[in-house]
Amino acid sequence: MSPRRSAAEARHTRERIVERSVALASVEGLDGLTIGRLAADLGLSKSGLLGHFGTKQALQLAALERAAVIFSEEVWRPAAGAAPGLARLRAVCEAWVSYLERGVFPGGCLFVSATFEYDGRGGPVRELLRRQFRAWERRLTAEVHAAVARGELPVGTAAAQLVFELNGVMMSLNHALQLHADPAAPGRARRAAGRLLGGEPLPGTRGRVPRGRTPRPGAHPAGAPGAGGGGAGAGDGAGRPQSAARPPSKLA
């Protein structure tokens, strides 16, 4: 209908395609994404769309790359300004929760969905997913090491263990939001992540118990509850009444 053929606009078209692919794939799955539907959504012809990528797989890979950029901008960049170490880790987790809570991808975190969709198959898509996950885990691991080096986490802290658990918290959050639309889930995720990172729930959480002392997370010495948090609960027997309200998230 409206033939626009400039090279600049072509790049823009390509961006539109990728952007829409990411959104669609997060809902329908990377595989459920179909060329015809995508083309119709964008007012393009199948062939016109496919001309930008060649194959569906190339489109899927492009969507994953784009999703990684979005994820990084949503989760890493907001925290990049924080001081390295524990402060940044906590900021990352808060941004991570917020990213899931706000539904940046309408169907939940694309990486999580795609992982469970492709973990049984082979091929370049799965390989890219593996690389992306590894890269993210490395980023987090490095930050944990930084926190240890600064004395903000105990010396023995096993970074891989901590990253493993943080990942689990976020997956559980993604699950609770997408399947149950559970409004209490973000609060739980903040609490869990906070406890993993020094015992303090992330800001934005409420059930916070006004404990006598308020340890600054950045301040505590190697002995303090760290990743393992074994000691997290030791001190306070008192049960907290759950006043379950979640103020809008805010990050540290």
Place this chain on the structure above:
Amino acid sequence: MSPRRSAAEARHTRERIVERSVALASVEGLDGLTIGRLAADLGLSKSGLLGHFGTKQALQLAALERAAVIFSEEVWRPAAGAAPGLARLRAVCEAWVSYLERGVFPGGCLFVSATFEYDGRGGPVRELLRRQFRAWERRLTAEVHAAVARGELPVGTAAAQLVFELNGVMMSLNHALQLHADPAAPGRARRAAGRLLGGEPLPGTRGRVPRGRTPRPGAHPAGAPGAGGGGAGAGDGAGRPQSAARPPSKLA
């Protein structure tokens, strides 16, 4: 090839179909499961197969029901013999880890995959998944309450929070096993779950052989940590001094 038409054998055929569907769906996804492929796998014709269910959706629902039975037998039953409360919770978690570790479903836990596949869509499949998850979470929650009533967990323990985190641990384990085939993941899951349930890592065996038969989870007492479990601190754990916390963390 071998025409068997008796009603009794028909029921057996149906069972075979459902069984195979569960395995296939855990790898290819509930949607990726196709009638033709399934029929070919079983040496049936598409129509002969579909005659048992009518529609693909009915087959999917039957597969999910069957998967729930398997899950219950693998994860709940081994722990049903343990004393109610903390002991049973720990036994459940050990069985849960073992179930994932042994790859009872070749493509990972079917419920996890199916959830992420269907959480964006509507329909009976998603509704069944929701009910099944809710039922499982209720089971766990009830057990947490029992543990609190017996004084094995602090009075303020927020059961929903604990279940949320345990779920996350298992999802992270599923992810690490399926995407990365990480042999260290079961150990991490045992450590994380153990810490959530009283500070002691689960007594799963140490070095962790990826596939082999696991010791009967029902057998071990919830108390004593397995060999190495106590490798406190520097060993490999999330090195906090966990000896500090004999009383379980409260997770409120």
Place this chain on the structure above:
DNA sequence: GGCTATAGCGTCCGATCGGTCGGTCGCTAT
């Protein structure tokens, strides 16, 4: 002002999907 590269379209293709339909044949009850 002509030449070429290319964004995009329209059409068509083979494969495969879920599902239907008529029919075959063993089993069982009469």
Place this chain on the structure above:
DNA sequence: ATAGCGACCGACCGATCGGACGCTATAGCC
């Protein structure tokens, strides 16, 4: 002996999938 039931088959259906091909018309360069 036979009638009926139902498990199962083989052929087939319309829809839809990813993708190939040829074409047009403009943009960008000479």
